[in-house]
Amino acid sequence: MAKAPPADKRRQILDAAVAVFARQGFHATRVSDIADEAGVAYGLVYHYFRSKDDVLNELFVERWSLLLAAIEEADRAGGPHRERLAAVATFIVDSYRYDPELMKVIIVEVTRAANSFGQTHLVEIRRAYESIAKIVADGQESGAFRNDVAPLFASMTFYGAVEQLLSGWIFNVIPTSDAGYDEAKDLLVTTICDGLEPR
Amino acid sequence: MAKAPPADKRRQILDAAVAVFARQGFHATRVSDIADEAGVAYGLVYHYFRSKDDVLNELFVERWSLLLAAIEEADRAGGPHRERLAAVATFIVDSYRYDPELMKVIIVEVTRAANSFGQTHLVEIRRAYESIAKIVADGQESGAFRNDVAPLFASMTFYGAVEQLLSGWIFNVIPTSDAGYDEAKDLLVTTICDGLEPR
Amino acid sequence: MAKAPPADKRRQILDAAVAVFARQGFHATRVSDIADEAGVAYGLVYHYFRSKDDVLNELFVERWSLLLAAIEEADRAGGPHRERLAAVATFIVDSYRYDPELMKVIIVEVTRAANSFGQTHLVEIRRAYESIAKIVADGQESGAFRNDVAPLFASMTFYGAVEQLLSGWIFNVIPTSDAGYDEAKDLLVTTICDGLEPR
Amino acid sequence: MAKAPPADKRRQILDAAVAVFARQGFHATRVSDIADEAGVAYGLVYHYFRSKDDVLNELFVERWSLLLAAIEEADRAGGPHRERLAAVATFIVDSYRYDPELMKVIIVEVTRAANSFGQTHLVEIRRAYESIAKIVADGQESGAFRNDVAPLFASMTFYGAVEQLLSGWIFNVIPTSDAGYDEAKDLLVTTICDGLEPR
DNA sequence: CATGAATGAGAATTCATTCAT
């Protein structure tokens, strides 16, 4: 007979951390807030994690590795280069759609927090830029994209636009709706690619 | 008759704040760090500013109002809509070129720090997005830009790309050079507009 | 038939405690350090001992009772009083020679730690002073020792000198060698009994 | 006109620290205990000292440098070598007589706390041993002391005896009285220089 | 016996801000 599912307090703590980080921001949340949200004792957070920082790092690494895999997969899968970029945009937008709190935390507290965790994870973040740049470079080689824009430059433009989009949603600068997510993604790709493609 | 210019300790403090915020980040700098950098006693910071936050706010507001004016001026000045966006990009890129520390602080600590000062200044930040959106909307009306992209959406894409570019420079993800600044700005406009313009 | 000797985890824990207490000091060692050193789960420490303090107490009492017995035996055995003191010195020096870590712990963490365990075991420690004092008193009665020094006072002088000697070895203030141990003990007795000035 | 005497909160804090360290022991006293005893705000302790450790270090260094000076002065002053040792003993005993709390703290928390501050100040402590050893060595050269005891060894014996004496007073193992202090010092010198056995 | 997850009290330290001089 199957054992009762283990409480998996570690996961509980991570999930709770997402909720409170999203609500209050990393700096404003005390470790006790995480513990309270998770319904566990204070010290248990330190049983599973070295520090408060470590909790956020774990959250970031977990998610970012999926993004890196998705980008690399999009490239490896082949197909029209515009579709490859679309796949990347889709992955990111869907990540937000299905877990907006987590993506909010990752973008606000890591990716765009260049003086704190952004610095710590610069290598991994840069790797995303470079993987996207590779898609662009491939597209240029095959003639799908114009040649006069440096791949890394185009990658930054693309990624910056996507992230700005999520930021807009996160902070209610632009409205969201389920239909909107897909439309937004399409528009984004259209905007960027119709510029990238040769005339 | 004008008095001899006072040492203007207030300005000294603001400038010192830019330097240390850029170096250490806002959270990691103590009021005494600012005072040390400025060469004044740290009580003096409180003579001129209500709080540490207030110093950053002042820095942001000072600069951001220039940006808002520049965007609005770019629009008011008329001319091809593509050139209006180029003027905006030029202003931002030049702001960075001539005072990279200040722009670093503004972007890292305010514009992209959505859980702290970004929240506080959301209204002003949003106003920039909207002013850029207005340029796009005007362009659409005049037929210079395609109609199927919401102006605010296009604005976010454009601004996101510009900011990502600066971030790349700030954190050495992409190399910088004086020639590079102008070229980058051109490429950015090309990338975005050749996608925005009707075929 | 005798059972195979049990692993005797209790002893393992005590021995491990000696090693880590000697290395890091009592305050700086966590219960988990003891358990790690002993190769057991740290809950087991609490199976055998009431608390971390209790482990040190056990170590001290075990060893100190031997010392008390040795002092009392040295007196009971009779013989020249100078030899009785020599026997005490020999026992203490040999205790260090054969288990320096244990003696280090006892001296550093109990005997000379007057604000913590020294307080707790003051009665037993004082008993050692008094037993040595009794040897002196006997010696005075028999004319072997001068009468103008209070026995307890002389005892403190003697014990203080011995302990200082061990401390010197423990902290490498004075060099050690096997020959040195015996010589040191002899010199100590000579110094105390004959004095520094030539006869 | 002279200003009102400055409150000298720094001194107040040091004095308060002596009192609470002596009463409760270093480990058991919280920084707030020191502040309360001194009648100042919590944070002021950190205004004047880097840490709680730093407070004790200051106390030790202040006092120990006086001891070192006294030993060296005793030697430099010349006179019978026995008197030189007596001068050292007098200085130490009087230090205790006039400020028993401070000496308690220094002995209990530094000099005999070999796993914590004793380690930190080993160099200075050793220097005292060596300065006393120098007196002994001089005495041997001049024929005042026997030659078969290594100077450092004799120094350790002497110092150990003195410290044990203070410890006895501190922890009420041996009774104290003003007359007792001088007598004790004399007996100590007698014991070490003449020996326990009658001449 | 043995394990190590879970608990939570406790303490040091930081630093923005106030205010007397």
Place this chain on the structure above:
DNA sequence: CATGAATGAATTCTCATTCAT
């Protein structure tokens, strides 16, 4: 204007101890 001593709230992290399995 200018100084920096004084304040004290706020929070992280440690670790002895308990206890369910």
